[in-house]
Amino acid sequence: MSSFPARTALLAYRAAGVALYPLVGPYLTYRAMKGKEERSRRLERFGFASLARPRGPLVWVHAASVGETLAILPLIRELRRREIHVLLTTGTVTSAALVRSRLGDEVIHQYVPLDLKFPIKRFIAYWKPDACITAESEIWPTTILELTRRHIPQIRVNARISDRSFDRWRNRASLAEALFGKMSLVVAQSDLDAERFRELGAWPVIVSGNLKSDTDPPPCDEQVLQTYRKQVGNRPTWAAISTFEGEEKTAAAVHGALKPKMGQLTILVPRHPDRADAIEAMLKEAGLNVARRSRNDELTSETDVFLGDSIGEMGLYLRLTEIAFVGRSLSGEGGQNPLEPALLGCAILSGPHVQNFRDAYQHLVRKGAARIVKDADMLERAVHYLLANDMARMKMVDAGHDAMEEMRGALSKTVKALEPYINPLTVSARLQPKSAAI
Template sequence: MKSGLARAALLGYRVAGIGAYPFVTPYLAYRALKGKEDRQRRLERLGYPSRARPHGPLIWVHAASVGETNAVIPLIRELVRRNIHVLLTTGTVTSASLVQSRLGDEVIHQYVPLDVKFPIKRFIAYWHPDAAITAESEIWPTTLAELTRRNIPQIRVNARLSDRSYDRWQNNPAIAELLFGKLSLVIARSDVDAERFRDLGAWPVIISGNLKGDTDPPPYDPQVLERYRSQVGDRKTWAAICTFDGEEAAAAFVHRALKPRNHQLTIIVPRHPERGDEIETMLKQKGLVVARRSRGDVITPETDIFLGDTIGEMGLYLRMTEISFVGRSLTEDGGQNPLESAMVGCAVLSGPNVQNFRETYQQIIRKGGARMVRDVEMLAKAVHYLMTNDIARRKMIDCGHEAVQDMRGALSTTVKALEPYINPLTVTARLRPASAGA
């Protein structure tokens, strides 16, 4: 009975999507006006291609946003090295810009189609992927069903389930079993995540560790970095990165509290750069002098805040400091990935709400490379301590490097687990190279 109700619920979801389809085009146009969709490429969201499908084996890799995209770049390059074409889909304008800057022509990029029958059918029929690899936590019922109907293997890599998602699925176990059971393989990033996927009906499930531990440090332009370092001079610096609403104000509080003693430069890098105008207005209302990267502003001795409101330059911002507060952890829930900060050479600070990166933080904290702060006052004290205590700061940086090294190895485990799916494609690609024609 429960199985029947679950099937009825999923059928209702698909029917609702079909019913809403006529309204999708104006909805996408509205989002494009707001800057949330690429105006020139929004038809990709309806499954219409903007690129030709190349000849030969092709794997569809989906990474929802910036974090997931960065995580799968080493895996994508391994697939490309094996002569397999990669169709990479993402869901945000920010992640599309990252793909262009980091991967260029190594992949075919498209915006992911909406989880509605007609766009998904159109997308799969055109691209005809040999396998689908997903690096995110969301489950899309229509996409799962259409891939299953065509016998296309569906593999989840670097898989995780947040506390909230797991609780939600546990409240609907019959639906979860129908959906998670369609996955051909789950490669989870932790023991906890693996157990959760098994509980919800996925099989087989293996554990790889976090793919983000095998990524390269974020890139940067050495000339730009040197220019900004010369502008900063001998001033002390700290950065608040991947910030969400409320955390920029917290960074401003820290800056004002410490300025009389340290005359420091505060670097703020919002998770969503399009909030730059809003953040600058708030900072100016507090009497702070702001320089924005997007405008090419010069950092002067009077500059209080350097606002990093650009895409794909985290490597620049992190290399301008040795102290990094990682956001979505103080005024928001979930946390953001601390690995980039630790890789580049920053002592890592974070608020307490890091549920989505719990295991990563545990490993870095255990080594001594990160510290949690419970509120903005404690953040101010921690920033001041690290600014004025070179030995403690260097020790945290070294411990963070050590933690990152210990976390490496997920890529090789993932590739080994994928071999039954990718080895036949590699053989086919080498027997019939892409240059043979369409």
């Protein structure tokens, strides 16, 4: 593929964005009705700021959703420690709620503008970032080109690229080089990710490991935790977390098969809490008694499933068990982050589809902290075995702690790689007079 087709494709992309611009408003209104947008903040999607820009150096950090936001928290705190202002954009309502609960006023939060010419130009012209740091895997052509035009460094951290995305970009090699080649630095999660970014045109590329291995365990309200622990009592528990459609039915089937033998409580935490009503209806249809966190329902001896339909409380749910099945891995594709359960002392189970967290799972499985199950029957047997065998369960828990210790260090490597970009900003920030926004 020549550079001419790449230029043509980018021009076509931008032209399509201009043509579709009038339809964006109704589309965002529809999403707001579905609870997927904050109605009062929709203008942020068009690049209109809802807050004032502070005086001094500012780094634009983008994390698409909850997982990316959690991964980048330690890096954000390092930037703030250096007195650099952080403008953090995210793309989902749940990630915005997480930012409020974890970071509060430490950062300026905005919803990420749509990757269209007018919103992006408006956004960048107002905020005037000194650098842009993006977490993980998103590629937005208009944003990349506008940042390049303004000579703003673009840095990708905790970078990964899935098998499917890599194949798609490799089949458009010239277009990939036109975009990936604009990045000032890529800090990749693994050697494989680094090799792929280099092949697609990025340079320089270094390897840091996964930033998620350097995050603190997710917090929880200690009083709430103690209340639920008293309600659970001596009942054995297991959790199915970050589940996608189809995996809740699997969890219900596992619960039904094991209940006569184990009398366990199943903790079910869907990846998208807005599906909770439908999940509850399915569970009740299966004859199960459901308690929901969002209703503050009590857990009684009759409760079959504790439905974790709240945002930002994974730390609570994982502290109530020592066995966690991590979803989007049986009926979904790509897997979800297994590091939080490892940090909080859980034996980890997962389906086979974990491409997005391949390195983490390989390390956890090799250490004996995680087991891969190929189907619902194998999941049922694994949960039963771990519920019934304390020594086997604790061996996996201990292996998880060891694995996490071995995986640490990604944050320090990332910060070191970023020093040429953030050290001058640190000096400038500390020379700035303490004053109001401009």
